[in-house]
Structures are given as C-alpha cells and as structure tokens.
Amino acid sequence: MSGDRAMDIVYYGLILLLPLGALAARRIPIGQTLRMALIWIGIFGAAFLVIAQRDRLASLWSREAMPDGIMRIPVAEDGHFYATVRINGVERRMLIDSGATTTALSEATARAAGLDLNESPFGSLIETANGRVTASHVTIAELTIGPIRLRDIGADVSPNFGDQDIIGMNVLKRLRSWRVERGLLVLNATP
Structure with missing residues (x-):
C-alpha cells in the first residue's frame, strides 16, 4: 500500500470519527447508535464514490454539444478522444489525432459518404505511424462535429488505413481553438 493510499484511509477514518463521537457523547442506546453509524457510513461511502468517479460523471453531461459552437468530448477508456462526425451526412466515430497532418478515411467511409476516389489523378505517398502508404486525395463537402460545421475539407483515403477514420490537424486548425x-x-x- 502506498503512502498516499494509507493517508487516504486515515483521513476517511478520522472523518467518520466525528459523527461517531457526536453519537457517543449523546449516550444513545447501542442499537440506535449502530444504526445511525451505518447510515453515516453509507452517506460517506456514497459521497466518496461520487468524488472518486467525478471525472466519469462529468463526462455524462459534458458529452453533448453546447449550442454556442463549442463541443466537449470526454477522453475514452483507451486515452484517446473520439467524436461522432457526419461526413456529407454519413455518421462515423472518428479518432481525433493532433499528431495527424490530414484527415484520413477508410475506403468504406469514403464510399458511404459519396466521395470521389478519382478526384486526384495521382495517388500521394504519405507517412503514417505504420510507414509509407499510397493514398487518394478527396474533398469532403461538409463535415460536422456536433454544432461545428466545416466545408471543403481535404482528406486522404487508403485501404491501408483499415477501419479507423481520423480527424487530423487540417480540421483542428480551422477551428477558433481547441484544448x-x-x-x-x-x-x-x-x-
């Protein structure tokens, strides 16, 4: 057990002593004292759970888009940020990657969104985390993330991307800010 964990246990134990001490000073019968003690333990236990899980609870009400053009997206269990994005009206769950220069789409997503895979006559050779791949350049007419609507977004499409669609810096830099x-x-x- 770490020193911080031991101090937490001591701290919460001392917090419980306050109501228990007040009950003992009033000389209430032992049965009633135990019942009240269990109620107080339940109250403090519930408060502890709410405080310990406040980040998860905050994400429940902050997940939705705000009407003022601000979108708040909670971090996923894997430590990344994913947004529900509409590409020309087609909804997809996309990874938001500030390390990606451009937006990258799977061929399935590009086809579903009606993007012209032959828009550029020449493929591009691009560097990815998994090495160099050949990709086609396409233009997304409309991309929306909650209340945020962007037009004419460039994207790369390649079968080497697999099923993961990615929002890159070319989208993030068109926003007023992101943090x-x-x-x-x-x-x-x-x-």
Missing part, C-alpha cells in the same frame, strides 16, 4: 482540460477535448468554433 484539453480535465479529461475533455474542447473544440471551439465560435466566431
């Missing part, structure tokens, strides 16, 4: 605070990615597109 990470307390486990939330905040996208701001207000004028």
Whole structure:
C-alpha cells in the first residue's frame, strides 16, 4: 500500500470519527447508535464514490454539444478522444489525432459518404505511424462535429488505413481553438 493510499484511509477514518463521537457523547442506546453509524457510513461511502468517479460523471453531461459552437468530448477508456462526425451526412466515430497532418478515411467511409476516389489523378505517398502508404486525395463537402460545421475539407483515403477514420490537424486548425482540460477535448468554433 502506498503512502498516499494509507493517508487516504486515515483521513476517511478520522472523518467518520466525528459523527461517531457526536453519537457517543449523546449516550444513545447501542442499537440506535449502530444504526445511525451505518447510515453515516453509507452517506460517506456514497459521497466518496461520487468524488472518486467525478471525472466519469462529468463526462455524462459534458458529452453533448453546447449550442454556442463549442463541443466537449470526454477522453475514452483507451486515452484517446473520439467524436461522432457526419461526413456529407454519413455518421462515423472518428479518432481525433493532433499528431495527424490530414484527415484520413477508410475506403468504406469514403464510399458511404459519396466521395470521389478519382478526384486526384495521382495517388500521394504519405507517412503514417505504420510507414509509407499510397493514398487518394478527396474533398469532403461538409463535415460536422456536433454544432461545428466545416466545408471543403481535404482528406486522404487508403485501404491501408483499415477501419479507423481520423480527424487530423487540417480540421483542428480551422477551428477558433481547441484544448484539453480535465479529461475533455474542447473544440471551439465560435466566431
């Protein structure tokens, strides 16, 4: 057990002593004292759970888009940020990756969104985390993330991307700002 964990246990034990001491000073019968003690333990246990899980609970009400052009996205269990994005009206769950230069789409997503895979006559050779791949360049007419609506977004499409669609810096830099605070990615597109 770490020193911080031991101090937490001591701290919560001392917190419980306060109501128990008050009950003992009033000389209430032992049965009633035990019942009240269990109620207090339940109250403190519930408060402890709420405080310990406050980041998860905050994500429940902050997940939805705000009407003022701000989108708050909670961090996923794997430590990444994923957003529900509409590409020309087609909904997809996309990874938001500030390390990616451009937006990358799977062939399935590009086809579902009606993108022209022959828009550019020449494929591009691009560097990815998994090495160099050949990709086709396409233009997304409309991309929306909650209340944020962007037009004419460039993207790369390749079968080597697999099924994971990625929002890259070419989208993030078109926003007014973006930041990470307390486990939330905040996208701001207000004028």
